[in-house]
Amino acid sequence: MRRRTSCALAMLLILTACGKTDTGRPAAAQSRSSQPPGDAEMLGREVFDLVDRAIDYRGSHMGRPASSFRQMGIDSLSGATVRRLVNLEREPVVTVAFRKPGAHQILSCRGDSQILEEASLNGGRFTLMCTTASGAQRPVRVGDTPDR
Numbered sequence: 288m289r290r291r292t293s294c295a296l297a298m299l300l301i302l303t304a305c306g307k308t309d310t311g312r313p314a315a316a317q318s319r320s321s322q323p324p325g326d327a328e329m330l331g332r333e334v335f336d337l338v339d340r341a342i343d344y345r346g347s348h349m350g351r352p353a354s355s356f357r358q359m360g361i362d363s364l365s366g367a368t369v370r371r372l373v374n375l376e377r378e379p380v381v382t383v384a385f386r387k388p389g390a391h392q393i394l395s396c397r398g399d400s401q402i403l404e405e406a407s408l409n410g411g412r413f414t415l416m417c418t419t420a421s422g423a424q425r426p427v428r429v430g431d432t433p434d435r
Contacts, residue, residue, distance in 0.1 A: 326385075326393040330368070331415055331429030333383045334398045335406065337361070337370060341379035342400055352377050375399075384418075394418045396427065406430070 337356070344359050345352045352374045353359045363370045364386070371382040384395030396417040405413040412430035419425065 326391045327396065327415070327417060327427045327429055330383045330385075330393065330396040330417070331398075331413070331427070333365075333368060333370070334381050334396055334415060335402060335413065335429075337372070337381045337383070338379060338398055338400060338402060341372065341381065342403065345377070345379070350377065352379055388420070392420055393427065394420060396429075 340359060340361065341353060353372065354374070356363045356370055356372050361370070363372075367386060369384045369386055371384075373380045373382075378399055380397060380399045382395055382397040385391050388394045394417075396415040398413070398415045402413040402415065410430075412428060414426045414428050416424055417427040
């Protein structure tokens with residue numbers, strides 16, 4: 288009987304702790320982690336589309352990569368972003384940055400052709416290298432949903 292009581296008490300403590308909302312982290316860190324990844328998602332989808340189009344261009348021009356977005360018929364400026372294309376050994380590297388970075392946690396993201404393969408293997412999820420408002424660069428996973 289005593290063992291059952293201690294097991295029940297342990298389960299009660301575990302369940303109580305699981306329902307606890309205060310994790311001991313500072314409020315700023317909690318708000319950043321619970322923020323929807325809108326900046327990274329927006330930049331990531333644009334980077335993905337531009338890399339895909341750059342690879343298509345290279346494939347349809349006998350292996351010659353485009354030297355600029357203009358050559359591909361794509362504007363380097365959109366209403367919200369600036370787009371840059373660099374070729375490293377015929378591999379396109381695309382960077383997309385916000386034109387008005389003041390209100391964003393993530394300022395820019397970049398990716399190359401590896402994100403296409405990663406997305407096809409991981410159900411649409413891929414990793415970009417992004418620059419945060421503090422200037423730090425870190426990998427950011429795009430395509431993750433909170434319920435997964």
